[in-house]
Amino acid sequence: MQKIKYGxxxxxxxxxxxxxxxxxxxxxxxxxxxxxxGEWKSGEPQVIIDFSSPDAFDKSIDYALKLNVPLVNGTxxxxxxxxxxxxxxxxxxxxxxxxxxxxxxxxxLKCTEILKEKLPDWDIEISETHHRFKKDKPxxxxxxxxxxxxxxxxxxxxxLGNVAGEHxxxxxxxxxxxxxxxxxxxxxxxxxxAVKAAYxxxxxxxxxxxxxxxxxxx
Amino acid sequence: MQKIKYGxxxxxxxxxxxxxxxxxxxxxxxxxxxxxxGEWKSGEPQVIIDFSSPDAFDKSIDYALKLNVPLVNGTxxxxxxxxxxxxxxxxxxxxxxxxxxxxxxxxxLKCTEILKEKLPDWDIEISETHHRFKKDKPxxxxxxxxxxxxxxxxxxxxxLGNVAGEHxxxxxxxxxxxxxxxxxxxxxxxxxxAVKAAYxxxxxxxxxxxxxxxxxxx
Amino acid sequence: MQKIKYGxxxxxxxxxxxxxxxxxxxxxxxxxxxxxxGEWKSGEPQVIIDFSSPDAFDKSIDYALKLNVPLVNGTxxxxxxxxxxxxxxxxxxxxxxxxxxxxxxxxxLKCTEILKEKLPDWDIEISETHHRFKKDKPxxxxxxxxxxxxxxxxxxxxxLGNVAGEHxxxxxxxxxxxxxxxxxxxxxxxxxxAVKAAYxxxxxxxxxxxxxxxxxxx
Amino acid sequence: MQKIKYGxxxxxxxxxxxxxxxxxxxxxxxxxxxxxxGEWKSGEPQVIIDFSSPDAFDKSIDYALKLNVPLVNGTxxxxxxxxxxxxxxxxxxxxxxxxxxxxxxxxxLKCTEILKEKLPDWDIEISETHHRFKKDKPxxxxxxxxxxxxxxxxxxxxxLGNVAGEHxxxxxxxxxxxxxxxxxxxxxxxxxxAVKAAYxxxxxxxxxxxxxxxxxxx
Numbered sequence: 001m002q003k004i005k006y007g008x009x010x011x012x013x014x015x016x017x018x019x020x021x022x023x024x025x026x027x028x029x030x031x032x033x034x035x036x037x038g039e040w041k042s043g044e045p046q047v048i049i050d051f052s053s054p055d056a057f058d059k060s061i062d063y064a065l066k067l068n069v070p071l072v073n074g075t076x077x078x079x080x081x082x083x084x085x086x087x088x089x090x091x092x093x094x095x096x097x098x099x100x101x102x103x104x105x106x107x108x109l110k111c112t113e114i115l116k117e118k119l120p121d122w123d124i125e126i127s128e129t130h131h132r133f134k135k136d137k138p139x140x141x142x143x144x145x146x147x148x149x150x151x152x153x154x155x156x157x158x159x160l161g162n163v164a165g166e167h168x169x170x171x172x173x174x175x176x177x178x179x180x181x182x183x184x185x186x187x188x189x190x191x192x193x194a195v196k197a198a199y200x201x202x203x204x205x206x207x208x209x210x211x212x213x214x215x216x217x218x
Numbered sequence: 219m220q221k222i223k224y225g226x227x228x229x230x231x232x233x234x235x236x237x238x239x240x241x242x243x244x245x246x247x248x249x250x251x252x253x254x255x256g257e258w259k260s261g262e263p264q265v266i267i268d269f270s271s272p273d274a275f276d277k278s279i280d281y282a283l284k285l286n287v288p289l290v291n292g293t294x295x296x297x298x299x300x301x302x303x304x305x306x307x308x309x310x311x312x313x314x315x316x317x318x319x320x321x322x323x324x325x326x327l328k329c330t331e332i333l334k335e336k337l338p339d340w341d342i343e344i345s346e347t348h349h350r351f352k353k354d355k356p357x358x359x360x361x362x363x364x365x366x367x368x369x370x371x372x373x374x375x376x377x378l379g380n381v382a383g384e385h386x387x388x389x390x391x392x393x394x395x396x397x398x399x400x401x402x403x404x405x406x407x408x409x410x411x412a413v414k415a416a417y418x419x420x421x422x423x424x425x426x427x428x429x430x431x432x433x434x435x436x
Numbered sequence: 437m438q439k440i441k442y443g444x445x446x447x448x449x450x451x452x453x454x455x456x457x458x459x460x461x462x463x464x465x466x467x468x469x470x471x472x473x474g475e476w477k478s479g480e481p482q483v484i485i486d487f488s489s490p491d492a493f494d495k496s497i498d499y500a501l502k503l504n505v506p507l508v509n510g511t512x513x514x515x516x517x518x519x520x521x522x523x524x525x526x527x528x529x530x531x532x533x534x535x536x537x538x539x540x541x542x543x544x545l546k547c548t549e550i551l552k553e554k555l556p557d558w559d560i561e562i563s564e565t566h567h568r569f570k571k572d573k574p575x576x577x578x579x580x581x582x583x584x585x586x587x588x589x590x591x592x593x594x595x596l597g598n599v600a601g602e603h604x605x606x607x608x609x610x611x612x613x614x615x616x617x618x619x620x621x622x623x624x625x626x627x628x629x630a631v632k633a634a635y636x637x638x639x640x641x642x643x644x645x646x647x648x649x650x651x652x653x654x
Numbered sequence: 655m656q657k658i659k660y661g662x663x664x665x666x667x668x669x670x671x672x673x674x675x676x677x678x679x680x681x682x683x684x685x686x687x688x689x690x691x692g693e694w695k696s697g698e699p700q701v702i703i704d705f706s707s708p709d710a711f712d713k714s715i716d717y718a719l720k721l722n723v724p725l726v727n728g729t730x731x732x733x734x735x736x737x738x739x740x741x742x743x744x745x746x747x748x749x750x751x752x753x754x755x756x757x758x759x760x761x762x763l764k765c766t767e768i769l770k771e772k773l774p775d776w777d778i779e780i781s782e783t784h785h786r787f788k789k790d791k792p793x794x795x796x797x798x799x800x801x802x803x804x805x806x807x808x809x810x811x812x813x814l815g816n817v818a819g820e821h822x823x824x825x826x827x828x829x830x831x832x833x834x835x836x837x838x839x840x841x842x843x844x845x846x847x848a849v850k851a852a853y854x855x856x857x858x859x860x861x862x863x864x865x866x867x868x869x870x871x872x
Contacts, residue, residue, distance in 0.1 A: 102611075102612055103554075103555065103609065103612075104555075104607075104609065104612040104613070104614040105612075107550070107551055107554055107555065107607075107614055108614060110550060110554075111547045111550065111551070111616065114543070114546060114547070114550075115543055115547070118539075118543055118546075118651055118652070119539065119540075119543065122379065123350055123377065123378050123379050125347075125376040125377070125378055127345070127374065127376065129343075129388075132341055132390070154376070154377075156345065156374035156375075156376060157374075158343040158345065158372070158374060158388065159341065159343070159372075160341050160343055160388055160390030160395060161340065161341050161390025161391050161392055161393075161394070161395060161839070162390070162391070162392045162393060162839050162840070162842070163390060163395060163839065164839070170347075170376065170378055171540075171543075172350070172378030172379025172380070172381060173379050173380070173539065173540065173625065173628065174379055174380045174621075174624055174625075174628065175379075175380060175538075175620065175621050175622050175623070175624030175625030175626070175627070175628055176379070176538055176539075176540040176541075176618065176619060176620050176621055176624075176625035177378060177379060177381060177540070177618070177619040177621065178540040178543055178544060178616070178617070178618050178619075179616070179617050180547065180614070180615070180616050180617075181614070181615050181617070182612065182613070182614050183612060183613040183614075184611065184612050185610075185611050185612055185613065185815070185816050185817065185818070186611050186816070187611065188610050188611030188612075188816070189609065189610075189611030189612035190611070191611070192609065192610065192611060215554055216554070320829075320830055321772075321773065321827065321830075322773075322825075322827065322830040322831070322832040323830075325768070325769055325772055325773065325825075325832055326832060328768060328772075329765045329768065329769070329834065332761070332764060332765065332768075333761055333765070336757075336761055336764075336869055336870070337757065337758075337761065379621070380621050380622070380624070381621065382621070389758075389761075391757065391758065391843065391846065392839075392842055392843075392846065393756075393838065393839050393840050393841065393842030393843030393844070393845070393846055394756055394757075394758040394759075394836065394837060394838050394839055394842075394843035395758070395836070395837040395839065396758040396761055396762060396834070396835070396836050396837075397834070397835050398765065398832070398833070398834050399832070399833050399834075399835070400830065400831070400832050401830060401831040401832075402829065402830050403597070403598050403599065403600070403828075403829050403830055403831065404598070404829050405829065406598070406828050406829030406830075407827065407828075407829030407830035408829070409829070410827065410828065410829060433772055434772075558815065559786055559813065559814050559815050561783075561812040561813070561814055563781070563810065563812065565779075565824075568777055568826070590812070590813075592781065592810035592811075592812060593810075594779040594781065594808070594810060594824065595777065595779070595808075596777050596779055596824055596826030596831060597776065597777050597826025597827050597828055597829075597830070597831060598826070598827070598828045598829060599826060599831060606783075606812065606814055608786070608814030608815025608816070608817060609815050609816070610815055610816045611815075611816060612815070613814060613815060613817060
């Protein structure tokens with residue numbers, strides 16, 4: 001794999017650390033970073049990855065435009081206005097934005113899409129398990145799955161110890177059951193998707209891309 | 219295993235057929251039966267098994283008392299009055315009564331009892347899956363599990379195709395998860411427990427026994 | 437759904453009974469049957485389904501050609517010569533042949549195909565569980581899955597009580613796991629696929645079709 | 655819970671860090687530590703926990719004897735001679751030693767013990783899944799489970815991505831399946847067991863205890 005120079009916004013956050021560690025493992029070089037502690041620069045990045053908070057959002061856009069490089073944005077809880085701003089600047093630079101960079105979840109959604117189409121008479125159930133500290137019920141990802149199925153279906157939510165995150169979609173016919181289950185082991189799942197997105201953008205023309213484009217059109 | 223002569227009430231029902239088939243497999247001989255079609259007798263039974271409906275209840279008791287043999291009663295939906303009647307006649311003959319003769323479910327309850335005692339700080343969740351035709355939610359067995367745990371816990375109920383019955387109890391600590399899961403493959407599970415109960419009663423003194431006694435005190 | 441008249445070869449076999457029962461449920465009429473007990477005919481079938489043994493193979497072909505109707509063949513253990521014969525007669529009538537008519541297994545294979553392509557660096561494991569009476573290890577279906585993956589991968593085979601059949605394909609990345617699991621509850625799974633194939637053939641031109649065509653091109 | 659002062663051998667190791675972090679969370683105070691970097695002491699510990707390497711073994715024993723406090727030893731790969739040494743010094747101080755401090759695994763072993771006794775005719779299978787970097791096959795814990803069952807049974811080993819550790823014991827009868835599954839989410843599982851052992855020892859007389867004593871006799 002090609003070695004690259006990259007910039008990182010939100011370096012000291014939990015996802016920032018995870019991305020940095022993975023990029024090092026791949027032999028890539030951090031040449032620019034911005035964080036709560038300020039800015040640091042030792043070269044020209046080929047791409048910028050942002051896993052900071054919505055507060056640093058404008059700063060992140062300014063840097064990508066000024067340096068004129070592709071931007072991967074994985075910040076959670078962006079509002080519609082911010083999403084639109086990203087779409088606007090994607091006329092000038094290539095942008096990937098997603099709330100969930102896990103490749104596995106994207107593949108689970110893909111399988112779900114096929115199964116609900118080919119097994120129209122089967123019952124469907126969704127089940128998700130997360131740690132006891134998670135406040136929302138059901139999880140945002142479970143709602144994404146439901147959205148793909150486009151039917152009024154039941155979601156079971158279990159809250160259990162320190163489970164990082166499990167999502168299962170069940171399809172039940174009268175003689176058989178088929179299920180697809182995703183288990184997140186750690187934040188590394190999300191870092192891998194973001195890094196894949198960064199590589200994806202390197203040779204792309206300007207435009208607004210999603211994690212689906214990264215997976216299915218590359 | 220000892221070969222026995224037995225009587226069966228409710229021979230043509232779904233559970234009756236299952237018990238008969240299993241008893242044949244074990245080399246035992248049906249010498250007495252009572253059913254919607256009437257009575258049939260070719261010898262003296264050593265034990266009577268009843269998997270009929272609450273309607274045939276009195277008949278079943280009369281036979282057991284008249285023949286003076288142990289009685290296994292697995293009829294669903296007995297009311298309290300009928301249960302009390304069974305307890306009364308158990309002064310004269312040994313009786314086993316249970317709403318769920320599956321050995322596996324009893325063992326799941328046993329494990330649950332131990333785990334809830336030894337892992338008091340762990341989160342607990344119950345999940346059950348049954349066919350789409352099942353009307354009650356949650357299942358009676360899930361409520362039996364909850365009853366063992368003696369805490370206000372969440373039960374997730376999935377209704378899916380033609381699933382015979384699955385019950386899972388999850389225990390979640392901050393670094394690990396332990397779960398016990400039971401899957402019913404067919405009615406044979408219940409027939410095996412009833413047959414085991416029949417053998418159990420052969421040398422017992424009068425009294426009212428449960429499936430727990432069959433498993434844990436034999 | 438359209439009501440049809442159909443013929444059945446192997447009526448008294450376990451799969452034959454299952455197909456007949458399902459066809460009745462759908463309101464279809466058996467007008468022709470052939471079995472170890474001989475031939476029976478009360479009308480002109482629109483399609484013939486064969487779940488007999490390889491011995492009855494020639495008879496089945498003769499009937500389909502003579503009556504000039506589509507043929508669904510689900511006989512296990514056909515040899516290459518017999519498969520070729522089916523391909524030959526498919527110049528004159530439409531034919532569907534498969535060793536596994538479960539829709540769920542076909543969908544599991546479809547998902548596996550997509551996942552192995554989109555997750556090339558992830559580890560893959562196959563696990564299958566069947567009843568203690570099953571002699572072959574690993575199962576034929578597990579080998580079909582391995583064949584789709586086109587890599588040298590490990591298959592774990594568990595032999596357990598009376599389990600009808602479970603197949604799981606695991607994909608493991610460094611931060612997440614995705615798995616697809618199929619559970620056969622009963623032979624009904626296979627009957628449903630065969631009936632679907634029969635309907636599929638009703639308006640097809642001559643040719644040799646697979647269960648994949650039934651699912652993905654209809 | 656009582657607040658205590660404790661000592662830690664192997665402070666900078668991965669398990670050492672985990673124990674320290676958990677002890678802090680419980681409000682306990684580290685007053686003595688020994689490591690590759692040397693010794694540090696600010697008070698008198700009430701108990702010593704050792705998660706170092708076999709090399710530091712003698713040092714750990716010397717400290718516990720000199721300070722005359724209970725010792726929890728969770729060092730992996732101790733040899734028989736070292737185990738015997740621990741048994742010897744347990745005449746002078748209370749000692750807990752175990753190769754696996756996970757409470758969940760101990761409970762899985764306990765359930766397995768009960769199930770194999772009460773379900774003697776059922777088939778048993780063990781399955782374990784670990785990360786691709788694990789070299790031994792099957793896992794030591796799977797062998798511990800097999801040891802409890804005392805029969806020649808099959809162990810399936812899956813190596814998959816970055817899975818921390820899963821162990822499942824299946825019991826299969828002719829109509830049902832019962833399984834017990836343990837999933838390690840992180841090293842915290844092991845730290846919790848060690849801390850529980852430390853508290854257990856506080857009021858114990860001299861002697862050699864196992865993690866089972868901690869769980870079942872306290």
